[in-house]
Amino acid sequence: MPDNRLPVLILGQGLAGSCLALEFLKYDIPFSVIDVPWMSNSSRVAAGILNPLIFRYYTLSWRAEQYLDFSKQFYRELGETLKKTLLHEQPMLRIFGENEAKLWSSKVQLEKFSPYLSKELLFSFDGIDLRFGAGIVGATxxxxxxxxxxxxxxxxxxxxxxxEQQWSYDQLRLGVDEIEFEDVAYKSVVFCEGYRAVNNPYLKDIPFRPVKGDVITLKIPGFKSDYILNKNFFLVPLGDDLFRLGSTYTWDFTDEKPEPQAREKLLSDLSTVLRTKPEVLSHVAGIRPAIADRRPVAGRLPGMDKAFVFNGLGSRGGLLAPPLAHYLATMISAQVQPDAEVDPARFNRKTI
Ligand SMILES: Cc1cc2nc3c(=O)[nH]c(=O)nc-3n(C[C@H](O)[C@H](O)[C@H](O)COP(=O)(O)OP(=O)(O)OC[C@H]3O[C@@H](n4cnc5c(N)ncnc54)[C@H](O)[C@@H]3O)c2cc1C
Structure with a gap:
């Protein structure tokens, strides 16, 4: 088979591998995927919130202005094709802490925030204590x-x-210009294995800092919200009195099992504003594949013509995966200049 009709091998089918596979289908690039779902929960437990703001620092998140509409359109179109509701366009109610209303009002004046933050503030909401007020983010x-x-x-x-197969790295023969997996030749390989990449010998220059997160499903009888609520937690309305509450950040972990302390923390944070006692229905956890410089990584591995990585989506995989999958599919099928901010070569250029 001529080299350019050999399939690309995608290792891992979370958000990264799935978005890349869809891009390959769209552009008729031959590929195959190897994955078992139980090696990482991240894409199965995530709340999937697309939020252009980082409230901790009151900044826009990296490339939010560039990526938000692209990603929404990607999920909207796929949902229409599959006749499934994948994208829920729902505004966010940011519940203020003390003095936050002033900060919000100062940001609203700035051109880059004004498309996202409401001018009007809210001071009452059924079932929620809004003693310091709240603002609305419309684009979430x-x-x-x-x-x-x-x-x-x-x-x-x-x-x-x-x-469906659990693979190990020694099944891969990765030369400078040839790839084989279990004696089958591929055009190239893309590593999309989420936090498990910490064990990947080909990615040892990438400073992964995986972070665990817990999420709880709650029933809150009688409480209604058309907003995703956000404070030091998020509460996503799922319909029928059901809500998803999350999520924690734990850097020191040993496994993907839900943590009792995380559950207590989430419920306690929620109880500072919610007037009803919720019923816990389920509790799950996953590990976000984050990188020390808080940027994703998408591109060709330094010194390797045919090996690529797509990882480091951190806590923003929903927003980042579609545009970066598009970029990577273009890079694999044609000559494009690497995007320096996501290029894996950045770790060979500097010390983190
Ligand atoms: C609690 C929590 C809440 C989150 N909330 C949000 C949110 O609100 N918004 C947002 O945008 N993002 C959120 N995220 C982050 C988002 O989920 C991640 O960015 C995304 O899931 C990463 O996807 P991935 O494909 O890189 O990795 P993964 O989802 O980890 O996918 C990797 C895949 O590879 C498979 N795999 C790995 N090794 C092997 C092997 N050896 N053999 C076979 N298969 C293998 C795994 O089983 C898995 O299927 C959240 C994450 C968590 C944990």
Whole structure:
């Protein structure tokens, strides 16, 4: 087979591998995926919130202005094709702490924030204590990440493009200009294994800092909200009195099991504003694949013509995966100048 008709091998089918597979389908690039779902929960437990703001620093998140509409359109179109609701466009109610209303009002004056932050503030909301007020972020949304990866999985299986197998790195023969996995030749390989990449010998220059997060599903009888609520937690309305509450950040962890302390913290944070006692229905956890410089990594590995990485989506995989999958698919099929901010070569140029 001529080299350019050999398939690209995608290792991992979370948000990264799924978005890349969809881009390959769109541009008719041959590929196959190898994945088992139980090696990482991240894309199955994520709340999938697309939020252009980082409230901790009151800044716009990296490339939010550039990526938000692209990503929403990506999930909207796929949802229409599959006849599934993947994208939920829902504004966010930011519940202020002491003195935050002043900060919000000063940011609203700035051109880059004005498309996102409401001028009007709210001081009452049924069932919620708004003693310091609240503001609305109009452009937010959430995607049903579990449904998204399971629908992509179904689609790949139907087309014979997914192999369910737990792989190990020694099954891969990765030369400078040839790739084989279990004696089958591929055009190239893309590593999309989420936080498990900490064990990848080809990615040892990338300073991964995985971070665990817990999420709880609650029933709150009688409480209604058309907003995603945000304070030092998020509360996503799922319908029928059900809500998703999250999430914690734990850097020191040993496994993906839900943590009792994380559950207590989430419920205690919520109780500072919610007037009803919620009922806990389930509790799950996952590990976000974050990188020390808080940027994703997408591109060709230094010194390797045919090996690529797509990782480091951190806590913003929903927003970052579609545009970066598009960029990577273009890079794999044509000559494009690497985007220095996401290029894995950045770690060979400087010390983190
Ligand atoms: C609690 C929590 C809340 C979050 N909330 C949000 C949010 O609101 N908004 C947002 O945008 N993002 C959120 N995120 C982050 C988002 O989920 C991640 O950025 C995203 O899931 C990363 O996707 P990934 O494809 O890189 O990795 P993963 O989802 O980890 O996918 C990797 C895949 O590779 C497979 N795999 C790995 N090793 C092997 C192997 N050896 N053999 C076979 N298969 C293998 C895994 O099983 C998995 O299927 C959240 C994450 C967590 C944990």
């Amino acid at each position: 949304a959430w995607i049903d990440t579990a449904l998204f990866v399971s629908e992509v999985r179904k689609l790949l299986k139907e087309r014979g493009l997914l192999k």
